[in-house]
Amino acid sequence: MSDIQIAQENEAHEIKPITAIAEQIGLETAELEQYGPYKAKVNFKAIQRLNQQADGQLVLVTSINPTPAGEGKSTVTVGLGDALRQLDKSAVIALREPSLGPVMGMKGGATGGGYAQVVPMEDINLHFTGDMHALTSAVNTLAALIDNHIQQGNVLNIDPRRIIWKRALDINDRALRQVVIGLGGPVQGMPRQDGFDITVASELMAILCLATDITDLKARISRIVIGYNFDRQPVTVADLKVTGAIAMLLKDALKPNLVQTLEHTPALVHGGPFANIAHGCNSILATQTALKLGDIAITEAGFGADLGAEKFLDIKVPQLGKTPDAIVIVATIRALKYNGGVALTDLTTENLGALETGFSNLAKHIANMQRYGVPVVVAVNEFTSDTEAEINLLQELCEQKGVKAVETSVWANGGQGGLALAHEVLAALDQPKDFQPLYDAQADIKTKLNTIVTEIYGGREVVFEGKAINQLKQIEKNGWGQLPVCIAKTQYSLSDNPKALGAPTDFTVHVRELIPKLGAGFIVAMTGAVLTMPGLPKKPAALNMDVTADGQISGLF
Numbered sequence: 001m002s003d004i005q006i007a008q009e010n011e012a013h014e015i016k017p018i019t020a021i022a023e024q025i026g027l028e029t030a031e032l033e034q035y036g037p038y039k040a041k042v043n044f045k046a047i048q049r050l051n052q053q054a055d056g057q058l059v060l061v062t063s064i065n066p067t068p069a070g071e072g073k074s075t076v077t078v079g080l081g082d083a084l085r086q087l088d089k090s091a092v093i094a095l096r097e098p099s100l101g102p103v104m105g106m107k108g109g110a111t112g113g114g115y116a117q118v119v120p121m122e123d124i125n126l127h128f129t130g131d132m133h134a135l136t137s138a139v140n141t142l143a144a145l146i147d148n149h150i151q152q153g154n155v156l157n158i159d160p161r162r163i164i165w166k167r168a169l170d171i172n173d174r175a176l177r178q179v180v181i182g183l184g185g186p187v188q189g190m191p192r193q194d195g196f197d198i199t200v201a202s203e204l205m206a207i208l209c210l211a212t213d214i215t216d217l218k219a220r221i222s223r224i225v226i227g228y229n230f231d232r233q234p235v236t237v238a239d240l241k242v243t244g245a246i247a248m249l250l251k252d253a254l255k256p257n258l259v260q261t262l263e264h265t266p267a268l269v270h271g272g273p274f275a276n277i278a279h280g281c282n283s284i285l286a287t288q289t290a291l292k293l294g295d296i297a298i299t300e301a302g303f304g305a306d307l308g309a310e311k312f313l314d315i316k317v318p319q320l321g322k323t324p325d326a327i328v329i330v331a332t333i334r335a336l337k338y339n340g341g342v343a344l345t346d347l348t349t350e351n352l353g354a355l356e357t358g359f360s361n362l363a364k365h366i367a368n369m370q371r372y373g374v375p376v377v378v379a380v381n382e383f384t385s386d387t388e389a390e391i392n393l394l395q396e397l398c399e400q401k402g403v404k405a406v407e408t409s410v411w412a413n414g415g416q417g418g419l420a421l422a423h424e425v426l427a428a429l430d431q432p433k434d435f436q437p438l439y440d441a442q443a444d445i446k447t448k449l450n451t452i453v454t455e456i457y458g459g460r461e462v463v464f465e466g467k468a469i470n471q472l473k474q475i476e477k478n479g480w481g482q483l484p485v486c487i488a489k490t491q492y493s494l495s496d497n498p499k500a501l502g503a504p505t506d507f508t509v510h511v512r513e514l515i516p517k518l519g520a521g522f523i524v525a526m527t528g529a530v531l532t533m534p535g536l537p538k539k540p541a542a543l544n545m546d547v548t549a550d551g552q553i554s555g556l557f
């Protein structure tokens, strides 16, 4: 059965009203804003009340570098939450919300899979509670206000050639990467070159995920640098005097969304920046709410531990004010064989040699996560093609690195398939930890980038290309030289070359552009060929989607 069939079958019989899910974690109906019977936003009154409570423990789920299919992080995150609940632990899940880009493109849905899913999966994957739409509207409202400002006399002296605020759309649309706007004569606006990012790459998405309340949201929005004036001085949203309008559009999107798993474990699904082109973590408000509502909060960070987890630990943790108590690295035998050089079409054949070669990728991620001083557990997300010899070999290899590799079959068996993992995670939570940040917060941008490239990616050094050299000077001149860095890089490799699998060494990472995101509070470094507006593949997932006359959806995976 497909993910959507399993979800639909269970939803029809089992799904509980969201008020019942809220009640089991001590949330009152008055603290919810309901979107139909099965979805709700948690209101700010509840968040304020919860702020007085102590935090639970935090588990971060991450993974090896993925194969093109995605390796089951969300699935394992959901299954681990269900398994902990089966062991009578008060576990609350905090996930990112899906973007239509991957849903229509390569991957399909992003609500977990098999018997480890959050529901209602169709709603969550499509329009959900409208957060993505609100963000897209807010991004484009700001763009319209910038162009209108120029059209109406340009009091701020904005240089139309130096506007860095782009428009956004929540779908992969490569035709919009670079566009010319304002054609058609003086009444149609000032012609200029513009472009679109996918909504999840926009600074407003990062801001939504980092803001702690509406006041903080407004402060961050006011600091956004939209571009430069003819004197090369930064122009901000505060200068444009539209902070209030943009914040207003996001006031509801800022509230975390509460849903449930197929086994009724509470899940906060909120905020969804991609980890390859953005900071890759769900919202601080959702993670914080999960920490307050549960004894154990389980959250995930996107793509491999080189991307999402690094950004979680170096960007999100300082703002969250809570370090993880355990890290789970999800690996699959087929992804490790892919990293060992096996073609996508041959991943179902036993291949111990390739598994051992590809293990280098997992080994690097284990060492990287151990470096932060947090106990690590490896979750082997079981596929039917895995052989006993492969599983034994992987467990042995992990043992040599000092970590337990636990088989999980949550995709096939739900929480029951994650009990062994849950026991291991509970043991990890009891271990002592001593969180060590990767870099000194005061270090300059080049030092921070070099630290990530050498220590996390395993490369030799970072190299700045022409445009980035000038941008670095400008950034330092503007006094932003001590901000954290958010690297935009391919997810498929530890390096900036998607074809370099396993654990490459002695490579350089090429930074071609630096983009200041003052509202988010970091500098984005664009590396390799990664783009902030993806394209659709030759055979998009959209080709298999349909809806019947009575509204039944199919093909969302």
Ligand code: ADP
Binding pocket: 003, 063, 066, 069, 070, 071, 072, 073, 074, 075, 076, 108, 109, 110, 111, 112, 113, 114, 381, 382, 383, 384, 411, 412, 557
């Ligand atoms: P990630 O979070 O790493 O991107 P997901 O959890 O979203 O990955 O899973 C990606 C896809 O793989 C989903 O369609 C899911 O149903 C499928 N999947 C995950 N684990 C398994 C498994 N053990 N067996 C079969 N399919 C799986």
